[in-house]
Amino acid sequence: MSTPSELQLYNTLTRTTEPFTTLEPGVVRMYVCGVTVYDDAHIGHAMSAIVFDVMRRYLEWSGYHVLHIVNFTDVDDKIINRANLLGIDPHELAERYIEEFLEQLKVLNVLPATRYPRATGTMPDIIGAIERLIEQGYAYAAAPDGSTAQDVYFRVERFETYGKLSRRSREDMLGGTRVEVVAYKESPADFALWKAAKTDEPAWDSPWGPGRPGWHIECSAMSLKHLGEQMDIHGGGNDLIFPHHENEIAQSESLTGKAPFSRFWVHNGMLQLVNAQTGQVEKMSKSLGNLVTIKQFLIDDDGAVLRLLVLGSHYRKPLTYNEEVLADTRRKLERLRGALQGATGSHETGTSVDTLVGAAAAAREQFTFAMNDDLNTSGALAALFELVRAINVARDAGVGEGPLLEAQTVLLELAGVLGLSLEASTPSTALEVGPFVDLLLELRGELRQAKQFALADKVRDRLSALGVVLEDTPQGTRWKFER
RNA sequence: GGCGACGUAGCCAAGUGGUAAGGCAGCGGUCUGCAAAACCGCCAUUCGCGGGUUCAAGUCCCGCCGUCGCCUCCA
Numbered sequence: 074m075s076t077p078s079e080l081q082l083y084n085t086l087t088r089t090t091e092p093f094t095t096l097e098p099g100v101v102r103m104y105v106c107g108v109t110v111y112d113d114a115h116i117g118h119a120m121s122a123i124v125f126d127v128m129r130r131y132l133e134w135s136g137y138h139v140l141h142i143v144n145f146t147d148v149d150d151k152i153i154n155r156a157n158l159l160g161i162d163p164h165e166l167a168e169r170y171i172e173e174f175l176e177q178l179k180v181l182n183v184l185p186a187t188r189y190p191r192a193t194g195t196m197p198d199i200i201g202a203i204e205r206l207i208e209q210g211y212a213y214a215a216a217p218d219g220s221t222a223q224d225v226y227f228r229v230e231r232f233e234t235y236g237k238l239s240r241r242s243r244e245d246m247l248g249g250t251r252v253e254v255v256a257y258k259e260s261p262a263d264f265a266l267w268k269a270a271k272t273d274e275p276a277w278d279s280p281w282g283p284g285r286p287g288w289h290i291e292c293s294a295m296s297l298k299h300l301g302e303q304m305d306i307h308g309g310g311n312d313l314i315f316p317h318h319e320n321e322i323a324q325s326e327s328l329t330g331k332a333p334f335s336r337f338w339v340h341n342g343m344l345q346l347v348n349a350q351t352g353q354v355e356k357m358s359k360s361l362g363n364l365v366t367i368k369q370f371l372i373d374d375d376g377a378v379l380r381l382l383v384l385g386s387h388y389r390k391p392l393t394y395n396e397e398v399l400a401d402t403r404r405k406l407e408r409l410r411g412a413l414q415g416a417t418g419s420h421e422t423g424t425s426v427d428t429l430v431g432a433a434a435a436a437r438e439q440f441t442f443a444m445n446d447d448l449n450t451s452g453a454l455a456a457l458f459e460l461v462r463a464i465n466v467a468r469d470a471g472v473g474e475g476p477l478l479e480a481q482t483v484l485l486e487l488a489g490v491l492g493l494s495l496e497a498s499t500p501s502t503a504l505e506v507g508p509f510v511d512l513l514l515e516l517r518g519e520l521r522q523a524k525q526f527a528l529a530d531k532v533r534d535r536l537s538a539l540g541v542v543l544e545d546t547p548q549g550t551r552w553k554f555e556r
Numbered sequence: 557g558g559c560g561a562c563g564u565a566g567c568c569a570a571g572u573g574g575u576a577a578g579g580c581a582g583c584g585g586u587c588u589g590c591a592a593a594a595c596c597g598c599c600a601u602u603c604g605c606g607g608g609u610u611c612a613a614g615u616c617c618c619g620c621c622g623u624c625g626c627c628u629c630c631a
Contacts, residue, residue: 088560108631121631151629241559241627264628288629310631311561317630342561343625354623358630385579386569390562391624398568401580405568408579411593439577443570451570455578465594469587526589533591544592551593 079445080135082306083389085314085338086238090447095305096336101132101139102300104335106292106309106317107189109146110170111155115364116379116394117310117344117357118174119181123380124341124388125308126183126492131444134490142299143186144292145171147193148285153274163275164193177367181376182492188299192291193275199286199294200279202328203266211327212266214281215257222269222282229262232323238338239315264320266290289320293328296321307335311389312356314340342391354393365394374403377493381406384450384491409488410495412461413481417548418471425470432463433483440487450491460484503554510541514550 080093095101105125108118122143129139147167156163175189192199203225206212211231214223229235236242265287270276276283286294296304302325309318318338325334343356348363357364370379382402386392420426436456443452464480488495513532520529533543542555 106631109629114631118631124631149629239559239626262628308631312626312630314560315626316628320628341631343631345624356625356630360629382568390569393568397580401568404581405579407593414593443577446572449570451568451579452577455570458578462595469595521589524589530590537592542592545588545590546593 079441080131081445081447082337082339083447084336085311085340086333086335088240091337093337095137096303099136099138101137101306102304103129103132103139103306103308104142104144104292104296104300104304105186105307106313107143107145108174109149109151110167110174111149111151112170112359113366113368114170114174114177115357115359115366116370117364119177119367119370119379120344120383120392121310121341122178122183123181123383123492125339127384127388127450127490128306128308128339128448129184130490130492131448139187140300141184141186142188142190142296144295145189145191146288146291147171147191148275149288157273167191167193174367177371180371181367181379182494184492190295190299192286192295195291195295195298196277196286198298199290200267200277202290202294202297202324203286204280205328206266206324209327211324213259214267215259216269217257220269222284223267224257224265224269224284225267225281226258226263227266227320227323227327228259229264229323230260232327234326234332235323236319238322239319241315241319264289264316266324289317290324292317292321293324296334297325297328302329302331303333304335306337306339308339308341311340311342314338341388345391345393347395356391357394374399377406377495378402380491380493381409381454384454384493386451388448388450409457409461409484409493410497412464412484413495414468416468416472416474416477417546418468419473420471421473421475423472425467425472426476429463429467429472429476429480432460433480436460436463437483437487440490444490453487453491457484457487460487497553506541510536510552514543514552518550 081090082093083090103125105121108114125141129141132139145167148163152163152167156166159166171189171191175185178185203212206227207214207225210228212225212227214225216223267279267281267284267286267290269281270283270285274285276285296307307318307321322334326332345354346357346363346365347353348355355363378399382394382398383392385402385405436459439456439459440453443449443456446452460480460483464477464484467477467480485495513536517529517532520526520532536543536552540554541552544551
C-alpha cells in the first residue's frame with residue numbers, strides 16, 4: 074500500500090478532506106500547472122508556486138520522495154502576439170520569461186521541481202496522444218470549407234464522466250454564453266486538441282497538417298511522459314478547475330482507460346487585489362491588468378516576506394493583498410527572526426531550561442498537527458510564534474547557549490519545512506556601509522558614557538531616518554536595516 | 557442566469573458539536589539615561605443576519621444579505 078501518513082488533504086474531485094495515500098509506497102507523483110510565459114510573472118503566480126513548494130517540502134519532511142513536475146506553456150496565442158509585437162521569435166520570448174521566472178523562484182526559496190517540461194519539447198508525445206485519441210474515437214479532425222490544414226477536437230460527448238471535477242452538467246456547458254461557435258465542430262462543448270496554423274505562426278508538422286497543440290493536451294502528454302498513467306497530486310490555481318483540469322481528465326482518462334487520472338486534485342485560492350481604477354476587489358490577473366509583478370515586489374522586500382504572507386492564511390482561501398497586510402507581514406518576520414538572538418545568560422539546567430525544552434517539543438507537535446490538517450499553515454505559524462515567545466522568555470531568564478540553541482534549531486527546522494529562511498538576508502548595501510555605521514556607533518557609545526545623551530540620540534535619530542535602526546543591549550548596540 | 561467558495565476583534569487569521577489559537581496595531585506595566593527589542597497584563601459573553609436540529613452550534617440544516625471565483629485566455 075502506501076507509506077502511512079497522518080496527512081489529510083482536501084480533494085477537489087470529491088470535495089472532501091481525505092487521508093493522503095500514494096499509488097506507490099513512499100513516492101509522491103505531483104504535477105503542478107505552471108505559467109504561460111508571455112509576460113512578467115506576478116505575485117499570484119508566486120503564491121501558487123509557494124503553496125505547492127510548501128506541500129512538497131512537507132511531504133519530503135514526512136518521509137516521502139516527491140516527483141514534482143511543473144510545466145511551462147511556451148506556445149500559445151498570447152506568446153505569439155507578444156513576440157510579433159516585439160518583432161522577436163516566440164520561442165526566444167518564452168525562454169526568456171522562463172529563465173526569469175526560474176530565477177525569481179530561486180529568490181523566493183522555491184525548491185526546483187524535478188523537471189520543468191515545455192510544451193514545445195513534448196511535441197512527439199502530444200501528437201502521438203492526439204492520434205490515439207482519434208483512433209479510439211475520442212477525437213476527430215475537422216476543417217473549415219476549402220482548407221487543407223485541420224483542427225482536431227475532443228468529442229466531449231464520448232467521455233461520460235465529463236464535468237466530474239468542476240461539477241458541471243453537460244447542459245450547463247452547452248448553455249454557456251462564451252462558447253465559441255465553430256461550424257465544423259460537432260458540438261460547441263468540444264475543445265481543441267490541435268489548431269491548424271495560421272500564417273506567421275510557429276507550426277509543427279502533424280498528420281493534420283502544420284499546426285500547434287491546444288492548451289490542455291500538453292499537460293496530459295507531459296504528465297503521462299514524466300509521471301505515468303496516474304498520479305497522486307495534480308495542482309494548480311482554482312481558476313484552472315474548469316475548463317483546463319476538466320479537459321485534462323477527459324483526455325488522460327480516455328487515453329489510458331485508467332481513472333482517476335490524479336487521485337488528489339489540489340487547488341489554491343486566488344490572490345486578490347483592490348483594482349486601483351475601479352476600487353473593486355479582484356483576482357490579480359494579467360488580463361485584468363491589476364497586478365504586482367514578482368520583480369516589483371522583490372525591489373522592496375525579500376522573498377521571505379511574500380512567503381510569510383502566503384503562509385498566513387489557508388491556501389484554498391482567497392488572499393487579499395494590500396499595503397497594510399504587507400506591513401504586518403514584515404513585522405511578523407522581524408519577530409520570528411528576533412528569536413534567533415544569542416543567549417545572554419549561562420544556565421544550562423533548571424526549570425527555565427526544562428520549560429524551554431517542553432515548549433520546543435510542544436511546538437513540533439502543534440506544527441505537525443496543523444500541517445497534517447490540510448496544510449493549515451496559519452496554525453503551523455502559531456506554533457512557531459509560541460516557540461518564539463518561549464525562546465525569548467528563556468533568554469530573559471538567563472538560559473545559556475546550549476539549550477537556547479537547541480530550541481532555536483527546532484524553530485529553524487520547522488520554519489524550514491515552510492521554506493521560510495529566518496537568517497536575515499544581508500543587503501549588499503549593509504556590507505558597504507557597515508564599517509561606517511560601526512564607527513558612528515563607537516562614537517555614540519563614548520557620548521553615552523560621557524552622558525552626552527542629546528548628541529547620542531541625535532546620532533540614533535539621524536541613522537534611523539536613513540533606515541538604520543539601533544537597539545542598545547547589555548551586550549552592546551546592535552543595528553539593522555529597516556524598510 | 558448556472559455552478560462553487562467564503563463572511564470570526566481596528567486589521568490579518570486558526571478553529572475536530574462541548575463553550576473563541578496566533579500575529580499586527582492599541583492601552584497599562586517591567587527593563588532602559590531616553591528609546592528600541594524583549595517580557596508581563598488588558599484587548600470578541602461572541603463568530604454577516606434570521607430561523608431550525610441538539611443537553612450543547614462559530615462549527616450541522618434551511619432561508620436571507622454581502623464578498624469573491626468559474627462558466628472555454630487565466631496560478
